[in-house]
Amino acid sequence: MDVAKALTIAGSDSGGGAGIQADLKTFQELDVFGTSALTAVTAQNTLGVQGVYPLSVDAVKEQIQSVGTDIAPGALKTGMLFSSEIIRTVSDMIQEFQWEKLVVDPVMIAKGGSALLQKEAIKCLKKNLIPLAYCITPNLPEAEEIVGFSITNREQQELAAQSIYKMGAKHVVIKGGHGDGEQATDLLYDGEDFHFFTASRIQTKHTHGTGCTYSAAITAELAKGRPIYDAVSTAKSFIQDAIENQLGIGAGHGPTNHWAYQKRKANQQISF
Numbered sequence: 001m002d003v004a005k006a007l008t009i010a011g012s013d014s015g016g017g018a019g020i021q022a023d024l025k026t027f028q029e030l031d032v033f034g035t036s037a038l039t040a041v042t043a044q045n046t047l048g049v050q051g052v053y054p055l056s057v058d059a060v061k062e063q064i065q066s067v068g069t070d071i072a073p074g075a076l077k078t079g080m081l082f083s084s085e086i087i088r089t090v091s092d093m094i095q096e097f098q099w100e101k102l103v104v105d106p107v108m109i110a111k112g113g114s115a116l117l118q119k120e121a122i123k124c125l126k127k128n129l130i131p132l133a134y135c136i137t138p139n140l141p142e143a144e145e146i147v148g149f150s151i152t153n154r155e156q157q158e159l160a161a162q163s164i165y166k167m168g169a170k171h172v173v174i175k176g177g178h179g180d181g182e183q184a185t186d187l188l189y190d191g192e193d194f195h196f197f198t199a200s201r202i203q204t205k206h207t208h209g210t211g212c213t214y215s216a217a218i219t220a221e222l223a224k225g226r227p228i229y230d231a232v233s234t235a236k237s238f239i240q241d242a243i244e245n246q247l248g249i250g251a252g253h254g255p256t257n258h259w260a261y262q263k264r265k266a267n268q269q270i271s272f
């Protein structure tokens with residue numbers, strides 16, 4: 001059986017809502033075989049992050065080597081990378097394997113405020129990883145950090161996308177989850193045109209792991225050979241459904257639902 005394969009290079013979320021766990025569940029739900037390279041272990045639940053334990057550079061390198069030399073992924077994504085040294089290792093390995101369909105989710109801070117990327121590593125991310133990105137998916141605060149100006153309206157969102165594109169990313173998706181208003185609108189810039197992906201903003205606190213899930217869905221679709229516009233469109237539908245059908249797990253910000261998207265879609269319960 002010819003199955004699409006994807007790799008996630010990210011941190012572990014013991015609570016199962018974000019990180020590697022969200023990525024692998026999303027790959028599976030979208031019929032893609034998932035592989036992983038762990039960068040850090042977090043002790044985490046719906047209430048926040050209780051501990052962060054980065055892995056050694058050698059451990060990260062060897063995992064990527066093991067996957068890369070045996071199971072060629074059609075696409076890959078990065079999530080929590082934590083430090084400059086891990087970023088440099090990951091970017092070296094991506095170049096060594098000449099992987100092109102790279103989705104960079106520039107994870108910086110978890111919902112409760114814990115740092116998942118050291119502040120001094122942002123420069124390294126811009127220099128070493130953004131130029132390799134086929135697609136980058138910052139949320140609004142991450143985009144502001146990368147471009148160095150605040151984004152409070154559509155025009156600034158477009159300027160930020162153009163600025164990140166100039167840093168070398170081939171496609172820039174600036175997510176609108178942290179905005180306000182009735183719609184959650186994401187912008188895709190491909191160097192020529194702006195495309196907008198809009199869905200109703202759902203009033204809920206259960207949005208833990210939305211960014212990981214969304215970038216994993218884009219990666220899964222790219223791994224199947226889908227064009228970027230279709231990949232983002234499917235990811236938007238997937239995340240909307242996952243937020244709508246959240247499972248009410250935990251006492252804090254509960255995770256989205258990576259389960260049974262296909263089933264609900266087949267039963268036409270998905271309207272978006």
Ligand SMILES: Nc1ncnc2c1ncn2[C@@H]1O[C@H](COP(=O)(O)OP(=O)(O)O)[C@@H](O)[C@H]1O
Pocket residue numbers: 138139140175176177178184185186199200201202203204207209210211212214236239240243
């Ligand atoms: N309350 C919400 N209702 C609908 N869509 C949302 C909501 N919150 C986030 N999203 C969507 O989830 C995806 C991830 O965005 P975001 O939450 O901004 O990422 P992150 O988890 O990195 O902060 C985007 O498509 C965004 O528009």
Ligand SMILES: Cc1ncc(COP(=O)(O)OP(=O)(O)O)c(N)n1
Pocket residue numbers: 010011012013018019020042044079080107109110111112116207208209210211212213
């Ligand atoms: C291990 C790990 N990786 C990434 C995140 C951030 O996930 P995200 O999808 O941005 O969701 P929130 O943290 O905003 O809920 C994480 N928390 N843990």
